[in-house]
Amino acid sequence: MDVMPSRPEIFLLADSDRRLVPDGPTLVGPDGGRRDIPPKVYEVLRFVEAAMLKGYAVQVTPLRDELPIDEAADAIEMDREELRLFAGRGDIPFRSDEYVDWVKLSDVLAFNARLNADREQALQTLAEEESWDDGGSTTER
Structure with missing residues (x-):
């Protein structure tokens, strides 16, 4: 995944992007607890993961619409x-x-x-x- 330091990446989900899909992505916690998440949320988490694995800090700031x-x-x-x-x-x-x-x-x-x-x-x-x-x-x- 392409991650550039100090370049903001803004993820804005439409209402349709917030829906869960059958057999869609799941977030699994260390205790084995599972939480279904929308596919677009999975993309955001992948971006955060890629940045952190490259050694970058990540700032998450919720923005109003x-x-x-x-x-x-x-x-x-x-x-x-x-x-x-x-x-x-x-x-x-x-x-x-x-x-x-x-x-x-x-x-x-x-x-x-x-x-x-x-x-x-x-x-x-x-x-x-x-x-x-x-x-x-x-x-x-």
Whole structure:
């Protein structure tokens, strides 16, 4: 499993992801006690296990489904003003009360995934372009 130090990984389960499935994963305690868990929860536990086996510390922080925009920016390691700019442009829906701009975590995660995919595509396009290098020949002037 791919684990990067100091890179946050946020797991957000939809209602359907919280259901147990027949013959699904089970958490077994040292006393042999068994607890059925949803498959997505198993993925989270595998991520935690992989990180800890590589010697990394793990921080688990429950997040609400709606966050102040600054907390959401911190969660995805984006500059707060940059996330505010995206929200102001309409890229991320938000609501405001008297003191705080609120965003849904699911919207922020989806936006961040799109942003990362766009960046990856731009880098791939650059990598596929022909080099400006003409093979090392020099032109005398």
